[in-house]
Amino acid sequence: MMATAATVDPMLPQPYSVRQVVKETSDTFTLTLEPPALEPSSGVYRNRFQPGQFSMLWVFGVGELPISISGDPAARDRLVYTVRSVGQATQTLVSCEVGDAVGVRGPFGTGWPMQQAQGRDVIVIAGGIGLAPLRPVIYEVLHNREKYGRLVILYGARSPHDLLYRRELTAWARQRETQVLATVDYGGLNWHGNVGVVTTLFKYVRLQPTRSLAFACGPEIMMRFVARDLETNGLARENIYLSMERNMKCALGFCGHCQYGPHFICKDGPIFSYDRMRPLLEKYEL
Amino acid sequence: MATRTPALLTLEQIERLVLLLHGRGYQVVGPTVRDGAIVYDVVEKLSDLPVGWTDEQEAGRYRLRRRNDEALFGYVVGPQSWKKYLHPAEVRLLTAERSGHTFRILNNEPAPPRRAFLGVRACELAAIAVQDRVLQGDRYGDPIYAARREGIFIVAVNCTQAAPTCFCTSMGTGPRVRGAFELSLTELVGLGKHEFVVEAGSDAGAEVLAELAPAQAVASQATCQEAEAAVERAASQIQRRLDTTGIRDLLYSNFDHPRWDNVAQRCLTCANCTMVCPTCFCTTVEDVSDVTGTHAERWRKWDSCFTQNFSYIHGGSVRSSAKSRYRQWMTHKLASWIDQFGSSGCVGCGRCITWCPVGIDITEEVRAIRESPASSSQVRKESSHGNP
Numbered sequence: 001m002m003a004t005a006a007t008v009d010p011m012l013p014q015p016y017s018v019r020q021v022v023k024e025t026s027d028t029f030t031l032t033l034e035p036p037a038l039e040p041s042s043g044v045y046r047n048r049f050q051p052g053q054f055s056m057l058w059v060f061g062v063g064e065l066p067i068s069i070s071g072d073p074a075a076r077d078r079l080v081y082t083v084r085s086v087g088q089a090t091q092t093l094v095s096c097e098v099g100d101a102v103g104v105r106g107p108f109g110t111g112w113p114m115q116q117a118q119g120r121d122v123i124v125i126a127g128g129i130g131l132a133p134l135r136p137v138i139y140e141v142l143h144n145r146e147k148y149g150r151l152v153i154l155y156g157a158r159s160p161h162d163l164l165y166r167r168e169l170t171a172w173a174r175q176r177e178t179q180v181l182a183t184v185d186y187g188g189l190n191w192h193g194n195v196g197v198v199t200t201l202f203k204y205v206r207l208q209p210t211r212s213l214a215f216a217c218g219p220e221i222m223m224r225f226v227a228r229d230l231e232t233n234g235l236a237r238e239n240i241y242l243s244m245e246r247n248m249k250c251a252l253g254f255c256g257h258c259q260y261g262p263h264f265i266c267k268d269g270p271i272f273s274y275d276r277m278r279p280l281l282e283k284y285e286l
Numbered sequence: 287m288a289t290r291t292p293a294l295l296t297l298e299q300i301e302r303l304v305l306l307l308h309g310r311g312y313q314v315v316g317p318t319v320r321d322g323a324i325v326y327d328v329v330e331k332l333s334d335l336p337v338g339w340t341d342e343q344e345a346g347r348y349r350l351r352r353r354n355d356e357a358l359f360g361y362v363v364g365p366q367s368w369k370k371y372l373h374p375a376e377v378r379l380l381t382a383e384r385s386g387h388t389f390r391i392l393n394n395e396p397a398p399p400r401r402a403f404l405g406v407r408a409c410e411l412a413a414i415a416v417q418d419r420v421l422q423g424d425r426y427g428d429p430i431y432a433a434r435r436e437g438i439f440i441v442a443v444n445c446t447q448a449a450p451t452c453f454c455t456s457m458g459t460g461p462r463v464r465g466a467f468e469l470s471l472t473e474l475v476g477l478g479k480h481e482f483v484v485e486a487g488s489d490a491g492a493e494v495l496a497e498l499a500p501a502q503a504v505a506s507q508a509t510c511q512e513a514e515a516a517v518e519r520a521a522s523q524i525q526r527r528l529d530t531t532g533i534r535d536l537l538y539s540n541f542d543h544p545r546w547d548n549v550a551q552r553c554l555t556c557a558n559c560t561m562v563c564p565t566c567f568c569t570t571v572e573d574v575s576d577v578t579g580t581h582a583e584r585w586r587k588w589d590s591c592f593t594q595n596f597s598y599i600h601g602g603s604v605r606s607s608a609k610s611r612y613r614q615w616m617t618h619k620l621a622s623w624i625d626q627f628g629s630s631g632c633v634g635c636g637r638c639i640t641w642c643p644v645g646i647d648i649t650e651e652v653r654a655i656r657e658s659p660a661s662s663s664q665v666r667k668e669s670s671h672g673n674p
Contacts, residue, residue: 009429011379015388060382060389061575061582086600101388219601247598249571249589252426256568256589257596259618262625267425283541285610 010252013058013103018096019078024164028084028129029094030070033102035079049073050111051136052215052243052271056251057081058103063089066248066266068133069107073140079104082132082164108251110271112137112241117213121149123205125226127156127198127218131164133243133270134217142175149212151178152205156198156222159184160191179205198222199229209234215271217243224281227274237275244270244277261286290492292510293500295471295482300358301332302498303441303469307402310494312439315371316404317364322350324364326371329404336361343449343636346645357475359405362449363635367564368403368410372434373417379430379571379584389582402439406467408460409452409635411442413564415465419627420567430586439490442467446516448523451636453649456528459633461520469495472513483513526639528649529656530620530630536656537621541613543660549651550609552644557590559638559646560615565631568596591615616648 016033023029049069058064071080085094096102114137122141124134141148153172157163163182173180181201183194194201198218214235216226223242230240246265249255258265261280263272280286295303307314308330316329319336329335341361342349353360381392406414421431445452445461454460463470468491472483483505486492502509560566570589575582589596592611597604605611623631632648639647 009393010426011429012391012393013380015390017388058584060384061573061579063573064571064584099387103382103389245599246604247596249569252428253424254421254426254428254567255570256591257570259614259622262622264626285605285607286541286614 010105011250013056013064013105015101016079016104018098018100018102020098021094021096024082025162027086028082028162028164030080030082031093031096031102032071033079033081033104034077035104048076049079049107049136051114051140052111052133053107053109054133054251054270055079055081055104055106055108056248057083057093058105059089059092060101060103062092064103064105064249065089065093066108066251068243068270070132070135071139072143073136074143082129082135084129106251108266110269112215112243112271113213114140117141118147119149121152121208121212123152123154123207123212123214123230125154125198125214125216125218125230127222128158128162129164130216130218130222130243131155132217134215135165135168137215138172142172142178145175145177149177149208151175152207153178153180154198154201154205155180155182156201156218157182157184159186160188160193181205197225199225202229202233207233207235209236212239214240215243216240220245220281227278227281231274237278238273240274241271242274242277244272290486292483292485292505292513293495294502294505294509295484295498296501297332297358297480297482299498299501300471300482303494304329304331304404306494306497307404307439310439311400312402313399314402314404316441317359317361319350323348324350324361326364326366326368332358335359335405340447341449343451343640344645345451345639345647346642348640355475356480357473359443359471359473360447360475362445362447362452363407363410363637365562365637365641367562367635367637368406368414369417369564369567371398371401371403372414372438373421373428373431373567374434375588377430377586379586382582382584384580384582398434400437400439401434402441404441406440406442406463407445407635408442408463409454409457409633410564411440411463411465411467412454412457412459412633413635414440416565416627416629416631416633417567419629420565424627439494440467440469440487442470442487444470444472444513444517445520446473448520449636449640450525451639452524452634453526453528453636454634455521455524456526456530456649457630457632457634461524462517467491472516474509474512474516481509483509526636526647526649528632528634528652533630533652534621534624536652536659537617540655540660541617543655545651545654545658546609546613548654549612549646550607552646553592553608553612554644555592555608555611556643557592558641558643559648560590560592561588562637562641563619564635564637565619565633566590570596591618616651619648620652 019034020032054068067081070082187195246258251266253267318327421428442463467487619631
């Protein structure tokens, strides 16, 4: 009876079990959650998500958060989230131990247009934790290498210590037809890489603007400049996609919080093409 | 399908209607007088209604006043709307209990009573249709709303008088009720008579009407004309106008209009307008737990785009100025609502005007923008925040 109610009501979280917590940086953690099997011991799970989608994660008695799914879409037996600890709910979430339960609703929202990306170069541009919702794109491209053109990953973080998935970044850079460039705001003495905002990396990339699709996620100010520079480099606005963020309570389109002009970020987004976002990005306090 | 020709009911038959609805298992809710206002509450008998009361409304002003007759529906609209019942101000989403590492959701909410709404005005009927679209006509439905909405018996009432704050004629919602109702009433009172022209709007309504055995199964033509004239009189009393011509594009293209600064000088961002609005649907969720940490609840509560927290994301609120919050409310209500749900979010009930403590008038704000639209050359270029 209870399980039935939970499956039909999109507002009721389902308890998922924490399988692993990995510390990525001083304040950012990656949680692997295991869903309850549809039938116990059947090994059948109902997890499917599109790269770019998010879940609502509920911390018992504390609060609920919209968190992008950062794992491999091919791995159906788990959901992976990368969370930066900034408040009470995220702090409690990243302090979870293996076996603890986290409430999950979703997945919600639109994904990155992977269908449209087939046969084209995929340009991934991330700022900070904005790499999390883009990692499923990277997995998808690398698992299905023949379907896509070149993969370019441009990643900006505040400092070398704030770079997420460092070992994976190195591994991805060794894959064929893959270019990975990272930059930081503050390098320090041991950093021999790029320093500067993520748009400064464009000059190292051989873009094929008419054969590329660009996916960007990061602070809004970063995405505005990234989209502008991509356009300058010849990408059409409709081939640039951004992952937007607003306050969210329900993820179902009726709490009203995530409105962005006429759009509800939760159900119309979070992924939007730049041609739809451009007029809105220019509006301060929209 | 039963006949839909107007019939005539006496005052006693209205009393019987309430009892009959009780008998059919409905909790009857309707207008009552409390705390100097007409508010919706449980109605057990005719005398629970605001018999002989009317309301005086103006921007920022609401007073009850005695009528010189015993009219049941001789007022306009009060601070509450039917969203009080359909989309409550506070509702528990879930109760959960922790056991060991995991938790379980206890879905033990009692089903809401089956309700009959007595005295739903045309603008309010339109507002219910607007919330139907938002809360159950989109990709996801709200199960809480659906459970409360299903099987509602609506007794609508045609307005025979208007308040100075009314502008339903501009929004195309009234004063004559249209749309889905079970029964509609037009009250005729004065010169020693007190009767009601009644029409059935559904099979359920026709069934109840047949059981009432109307005084006249078919109201006389003269009576029908009298009822028609009473509603016409209400329409002609309406002074406020909101010109909706091209309103979506008007507001979209006037994002930087100086009027937003002007209204921000007056707006207290108190959120009264959103609380009294019959279509405003925004909510927040609050988590609570007991001191042992084993029992948790999630409560959904009305929220308002006028609060600073409403748009909070890491780094601060998106809409921190009063200007941006008023603009969001009005632009959503009158413009982006059309893109989102195919209609205006405003039904012209005038509550936001009456209950604004400083008397901000949405029709006046629209007029101000319409009369001096900021042409693109006048629009201040937004450069201060580093737009590319």
